[in-house]
C-alpha cells in the first residue's frame with residue numbers, strides 16, 4: 001500500500017550535536033509502529049520535527065503524498081497528522097465533553113462558534129458520545145477533568161486526537177503514569193483504533209511495545225539503527241547494545 005506518511009532524510013542539529021541524523025521512515029495506512037530508543041536518542045526532537053513544532057535543517061516530511069515540511073503545526077493537523085493531546089494540556093476545569101466538542105468544531109472549521117452553546121448542538125454531541133463511548137468514558141463526559149482518574153484523562157487524550165480524524169496518529173507514551181490496574185483499558189483503546197489509521201507510538205514500556213507494535217523502529221544517537229519486526233528487534237546486536245540488552249536477555253531472547 002502506498003505511504004500515508006513519509007520522512008525523508010531528516011536532519012536537525014543543536015549546536016554541533018546531530019540530534020536527528022538523516023532519518024527516513026515510511027508508514028502505510030494501518031501500520032502500528034513503535035519508536036523506541038534510550039533517553040536522549042532524539043525521539044522528542046523527531047516528533048517535534050514531524051508535527052511542525054520544529055523546522056529541520058534539511059529533509060522532508062510528506063503526508064498522503066503532499067510535502068508538508070514548510071506547513072505549520074496547525075496545517076499538519078488539518079491534513080490529518082495528529083499528535084495525542086497531552087494530559088498536561090487538558091483544562092482541569094473543563095469536561096471531557098467540552099474537550100472533544102471543541103476538537104470536533106476545530107476539525108469542522110466551526111471554532112468561531114466555540115463560545116456558543118456547542119453542548120446543545122446535536123450533531124456535535126452525538127459524535128462526542130460515540131467517541132467517549134468507544135473509549136469507555138462516556139459516563140464521565142460532564143465531570144471536570146480534575147475530578148477524573150489519570151488513566152481516564154489519558155483516554156480523553158486519545159478521544160481528543162480521534163475527534164480530529166487523523167490519518168496518522170502520534171502517541172507519546174500513552175500508558176505512562178497510569179496505574180497498573182488501568183493500563184488494560186488504555187491497551188484496549190489502542191487495540192480498538194480504526195484499522196486504517198497509521199499509528200506511531202513512542203514508548204519505553206517494552207511489554208506494551210511488543211503487544212501493540214507490528215514494527216519497531218529504534219533510534220540511537222539521532223539515527224535509526226533498526227527498522228523491522230518485534231521478533232527481530234530483540235535479536236539485533238546493535239539494538240541490544242544500545243538499548244534492549246537486559247530486556248532481551250530476560251524475556252524475549254531467541
Ligand SMILES: Nc1ncnc2c1ncn2[C@@H]1O[C@H](COP(=O)(O)OP(=O)(O)OP(=O)(O)O)[C@@H](O)[C@H]1O
Pocket residue numbers: 014015019037038039040041042043044045046
Ligand atoms: N532545543 C534544544 N537545544 C539543544 N539541545 C537539545 C534541544 N532539544 C534537545 N536537545 C538535545 O538533543 C538530544 C536528544 O533529545 P530528545 O529530547 O529529542 O531525546 P529523547 O529521545 O526524546 O529523550 P527522552 O527519552 O529522554 O525524552 C539530547 O542530547 C538533548 O539534550
